Amino acid sequence: MAGEVTLVDLVKTFGDVTAVDGINLEMPSGEFFSMLGPSGCGKTTTLRMIAGFEQPTDGRILLDGNDMAYTPPHKRNVNTVFQSYALFPHLNVTDNVAFGLRRQKVGKHEIRERVAETLELVQLTGFEKRKPAQMSGGQQQRVALARALVLKPAVLLLDEPLGALDAKLRKALQLELKALQQQVGITFIYVTHDQEEALTMSDRIAVMADGRVEQVAPPQEVYEEPSTVFVADFLGVSNLMDAEAVGGANICRLQVGDFELDATRGKTDARGSVRVTIRPERVHLEPQESTGQNRIPGMVERLVYLGNSVQVIVHLAVGATIQALVQNVGTEIPWKQGTAVQAHLPPDALRVLEDTGAALAPLDEGAVPA
Amino acid sequence: MTRIRGWLANPWGRPRFLVLITWGYIAWSIVPVLIAIQFAFNSSRSRTIWSGFSMRWFTWDPSDSVKNDPDLRHALGQSFKLAGADVLIAVPIGVLLALGLARWRGRGAGTSNFIMLFPLVTPEIVMGVSLLLVFTHIFTFIHTGTFAQVLGHITFSISYVVVIVRGRLFSIGRQYEEAAADLGASPAVALYRVLLPLLTPAIVAGAAITFAISIDDFVISQWLSSGGGTVTVPMLIYDATRAAPLPSINAIATIMVLVTLLTVLVGFLAYRYFTRGERAAGGGMVGDMAAFDI
Ligand SMILES: Nc1ncnc2c1ncn2[C@@H]1O[C@H](COP(=O)(O)OP(=O)(O)OP(=O)(O)O)[C@@H](O)[C@H]1O
Numbered sequence: 153m154a155g156e157v158t159l160v161d162l163v164k165t166f167g168d169v170t171a172v173d174g175i176n177l178e179m180p181s182g183e184f185f186s187m188l189g190p191s192g193c194g195k196t197t198t199l200r201m202i203a204g205f206e207q208p209t210d211g212r213i214l215l216d217g218n219d220m221a222y223t224p225p226h227k228r229n230v231n232t233v234f235q236s237y238a239l240f241p242h243l244n245v246t247d248n249v250a251f252g253l254r255r256q257k258v259g260k261h262e263i264r265e266r267v268a269e270t271l272e273l274v275q276l277t278g279f280e281k282r283k284p285a286q287m288s289g290g291q292q293q294r295v296a297l298a299r300a301l302v303l304k305p306a307v308l309l310l311d312e313p314l315g316a317l318d319a320k321l322r323k324a325l326q327l328e329l330k331a332l333q334q335q336v337g338i339t340f341i342y343v344t345h346d347q348e349e350a351l352t353m354s355d356r357i358a359v360m361a362d363g364r365v366e367q368v369a370p371p372q373e374v375y376e377e378p379s380t381v382f383v384a385d386f387l388g389v390s391n392l393m394d395a396e397a398v399g400g401a402n403i404c405r406l407q408v409g410d411f412e413l414d415a416t417r418g419k420t421d422a423r424g425s426v427r428v429t430i431r432p433e434r435v436h437l438e439p440q441e442s443t444g445q446n447r448i449p450g451m452v453e454r455l456v457y458l459g460n461s462v463q464v465i466v467h468l469a470v471g472a473t474i475q476a477l478v479q480n481v482g483t484e485i486p487w488k489q490g491t492a493v494q495a496h497l498p499p500d501a502l503r504v505l506e507d508t509g510a511a512l513a514p515l516d517e518g519a520v521p522a
Numbered sequence: 523m524t525r526i527r528g529w530l531a532n533p534w535g536r537p538r539f540l541v542l543i544t545w546g547y548i549a550w551s552i553v554p555v556l557i558a559i560q561f562a563f564n565s566s567r568s569r570t571i572w573s574g575f576s577m578r579w580f581t582w583d584p585s586d587s588v589k590n591d592p593d594l595r596h597a598l599g600q601s602f603k604l605a606g607a608d609v610l611i612a613v614p615i616g617v618l619l620a621l622g623l624a625r626w627r628g629r630g631a632g633t634s635n636f637i638m639l640f641p642l643v644t645p646e647i648v649m650g651v652s653l654l655l656v657f658t659h660i661f662t663f664i665h666t667g668t669f670a671q672v673l674g675h676i677t678f679s680i681s682y683v684v685v686i687v688r689g690r691l692f693s694i695g696r697q698y699e700e701a702a703a704d705l706g707a708s709p710a711v712a713l714y715r716v717l718l719p720l721l722t723p724a725i726v727a728g729a730a731i732t733f734a735i736s737i738d739d740f741v742i743s744q745w746l747s748s749g750g751g752t753v754t755v756p757m758l759i760y761d762a763t764r765a766a767p768l769p770s771i772n773a774i775a776t777i778m779v780l781v782t783l784l785t786v787l788v789g790f791l792a793y794r795y796f797t798r799g800e801r802a803a804g805g806g807m808v809g810d811m812a813a814f815d816i
Pocket residue numbers: 166169170171189190191192193194195196197198345
């Protein structure tokens with residue numbers, strides 16, 4: 153089945169702004185592939201190059217092995233769902249959806265059939281005669297989807313297609329979109345800056361920063377095993393600590409302030425100044441008196457009740473502040489603001505990260521970790 | 523008394539004073555026109571003393587009605603001829619220029635966008651003289667007369683079309699063209715199937731304004747006329763008023779006022795008709811015109 157997209161050393165500059173800075177990606181046929189990253193990291197630009205609206209400054213774009221960097225957009229077997237939908241305001245739903253088929257000189261009868269079929273697929277039967285302005289945001293979004301899907305493209309590009317919708321509708325459409333993709337089986341390249349959206353829907357995610365790809369992996373891996381500081385931070389893990397890697401290969405010996413920690417995850421062969429992270433749910437808080445390896449004393453700064461768990465913010469003696477997530481099992485938790493504790497950071501939960509230098513998002517104080 | 527005191531106490535309340543000024547202005551500007559129109563229907567030859575309603579100066583006066591006076595009839599024909607030719611030529615050229623200017627990125631684009639506004643701010647008299655000089659000294663094969671008048675009208679009305687269409691182009695953005703290309707439309711098909719329909723309101727508005735400007739024009743028509751058959755209605759009114767005017771002049775002026783009003787009304791209604799449903803999104807005609815940048 154067709155629909156394999158490969159980006160090779162793709163670069164795009166606008167004057168002295170480098171929007172895309174050497175991207176290499178392989179998106180196999182039929183995959184739900186997401187590009188996730190903060191505003192301005194080059195997601196849209198990359199997508200627009202695949203669609204053909206921008207010419208790459210350098211590099212290649214392959215569709216099923218054929219270089220199409222210089223094929224005009226109307227000759228690419230790729231369709232786009234625009235963030236603003238860009239539905240033709242002067243045409244009704246049927247004519248919007250039939251627009252592409254008419255360009256392909258498909259017969260009248262077949263057009264009618266395929267339009268009806270696709271409208272059924274996106275659950276818009278009965279809206280045929282409406283103009284875009286007479287529909288809600290969610291309905292317009294479906295028309296945009298139908299308009300692209302009806303052409304049976306090899307690849308569908310979606311630029312934050314749910315960005316304009318409210319949270320509840322977005323949730324519902326996420327599931328629908330995912331189901332739809334599995335049903336039609338074409339490659340989806342999905343751009344979003346919403347990490348939860350990317351995690352729920354994708355087969356694989358490319359996390360981007362400053363025009364570069366930081367990590368490409370399935371959702372669980374990106375979330376559980378972020379490979380760079382940026383990825384860890386962007387996916388809402390703010391438990392970052394500065395450390396000095398002083399030895400070891402499989403087990404990395406870290407010096408954090410006056411304390412020594414062992415870490416067995418991530419880039420354990422790193423040396424020198426590194427950053428380490430730990431998921432809040434893996435931080436064990438113990439009474440002040442407990443002793444042993446991988447423990448750092450600290451003081452409870454704040455408690456945030458989250459319902460099924462309690463977020464405990466601990467200020468460590470080494471200066472860093474970390475979050476611990478304590479399950480709410482009905483019994484009262486023994487920590488209060490100002491309690492001295494030992495934070496136990498198990499070696500198999502500590503991850504040594506590669507620092508690519510990508511600028512981190514400003515810290516969202518007290519944010520609920522994902 | 524209490525009103526004045528109330529106003530002094532709270533000048534930012536209902537702006538009665540402003541309302542008064544507005545109505546005063548409207549009366550001031552419209553009353554003379556209404557009086558002129560009234561005497562178009564006078565049954566006597568006087569333009570100052572009312573002696574009863576009649577259609578005499580429009581239709582039935584055997585020598586001096588608009589219908590029967592060859593000069594008047596001819597001037598009316600000439601005015602419509604110029605305005606019609608102006609619309610037919612200036613609008614397509616203006617649309618193409620607007621497309622070029624709005625979609626032209628890179629060096630020189632800003633400058634030419636700015637220069638496009640020149641005819642709008644150049645005094646008409648300067649424009650008329652310049653054109654006359656050009657036609658009599660450089661392009662000497664163009665003689666004064668209808669052809670020169672049409673050229674003159676086109677020259678200054680193109681700018682209006684460009685400004686209106688370009689404003690609309692900026693306010694609709696590039697998204698629809700890109701969507702059309704994405705769905706397999708070549709640039710020509712995208713232009714024909716998507717861009718032109720979306721530009722229709724601006725094109726209609728541009729045509730209406732061009733027509734209204736051309737039919738009203740005096741200065742350029744005058745400079746480039748060769749007398750006789752090239753006299754337009756405004757020129758005729760100007761000349762007649764200085765001689766011994768008859769109510770038939772009022773009649774022909776009334777026709778002009780009605781035609782202009784009708785054109786603008788048709789343009790406005792067409793604009794509203796073609797942009798129905800998208801009004802919430804855009805700022806209407808004025809918004810579209812204000813949306814262009816230089
Ligand atoms: N036409 C352009 N001219 C100049 N700079 C541009 C242009 N398009 C994009 N850029 C710049 O390139 C960078 C990447 O932009 P892009 O639109 O790809 O970001 P994005 O990842 O899609 O962000 P968002 O999530 O906000 O949509 C930005 O710094 C942007 O300012």
